[in-house]
Amino acid sequence: MSYENILIKKKEGLATVTINRPKKLNALNKATIEELHTAFETLEDDANIKVIVVTGSGEKAFVAGADISEFANFSPEEGARLARKGQEMLFDYVENLSTPVIAAVNGFALGGGLELAMACHFRIASDNAKMGLPEVSLGVIPGYGGTQRLPQLVGKGRAMELIMTASMIGASDAKDYGLVNHVTSQEELLGLAEKLASKIMKNSSVAIGAAIRAINDNYRDGVNGYDTEIAEFGDSFGTEDFKEGTTAFLEKRKPNFPGA
Numbered sequence: 001m002s003y004e005n006i007l008i009k010k011k012e013g014l015a016t017v018t019i020n021r022p023k024k025l026n027a028l029n030k031a032t033i034e035e036l037h038t039a040f041e042t043l044e045d046d047a048n049i050k051v052i053v054v055t056g057s058g059e060k061a062f063v064a065g066a067d068i069s070e071f072a073n074f075s076p077e078e079g080a081r082l083a084r085k086g087q088e089m090l091f092d093y094v095e096n097l098s099t100p101v102i103a104a105v106n107g108f109a110l111g112g113g114l115e116l117a118m119a120c121h122f123r124i125a126s127d128n129a130k131m132g133l134p135e136v137s138l139g140v141i142p143g144y145g146g147t148q149r150l151p152q153l154v155g156k157g158r159a160m161e162l163i164m165t166a167s168m169i170g171a172s173d174a175k176d177y178g179l180v181n182h183v184t185s186q187e188e189l190l191g192l193a194e195k196l197a198s199k200i201m202k203n204s205s206v207a208i209g210a211a212i213r214a215i216n217d218n219y220r221d222g223v224n225g226y227d228t229e230i231a232e233f234g235d236s237f238g239t240e241d242f243k244e245g246t247t248a249f250l251e252k253r254k255p256n257f258p259g260a
Contacts, residue, residue: 005020006020017053021057025065025108026058027064030070041093054101059107061113062107063112083143090119099209100197104189104190110133124182131170136163152219204242204255204257206241241260
């Protein structure tokens with residue numbers, strides 16, 4: 001499939017999705033959100049893809065926010081529909097993929113851009129990255145999960161401060177806060193993403209998907225994550241990956257997981 005706003009490159013089990021609107025600093029508009037959904041859906045269904053990396057084109061921005069011109073004149077009802085549809089189509093969708101998604105944050109990740117990065121399973125950043133949720137400076141609040149995921153990652157107090165002050169933080173502070181896992185140079189960012197992806201791909205994709213579900217359930221209202229862990233742990237015993245992993249361990253060799 002051809003896309004107008006994103007690029008996809010596949011290499012040895014790794015898919016790199018690049019948001020490609022450099023003149024708009026890769027801002028998320030409706031079309032880009034729809035294309036990203038289609039891309040993630042396609043990659044999730046591709047048994048050959050074990051890890052997905054998301055990044056932005058150019059040197060200035062991962063995603064500098066949502067495209068404000070699309071919703072500046074919306075009514076309250078239209079605004080609510082925009083947030084709900086966006087969360088369901090992209091942000092919640094990414095969070096719940098069984099294929100691991102790494103955000104490689106290069107440059108600005110603001111508003112919807114930071115919300116997209118936070119929906120990914122974890123984040124790495126270039127040393128020139130700047131992150132923030134500046135929505136209150138526009139008279140609105142984050143609508144793509146930012147008020148929920150930021151406190152989960154950095155704690156309630158820091159999230160309150162960042163959102164209420166509309167401040168940006170650099171990569172070093174983001175790492176100290178737990179918002180990103182690693183910081184490197186812009187030149188080495190995708191190389192680091194590939195290195196992390198290669199480590200992930202050595203392990204069972206079936207088990208990784210189960211771990212993602214168990215971890216996510218810890219943050220769902222009315223769901224006991226421990227119960228999910230127990231169920232997923234038990235289900236693992238019926239997989240071919242478990243048979244291969246345990247057999248390889250006992251035979252003192254590296255496993256060759258079938259992904260089933």
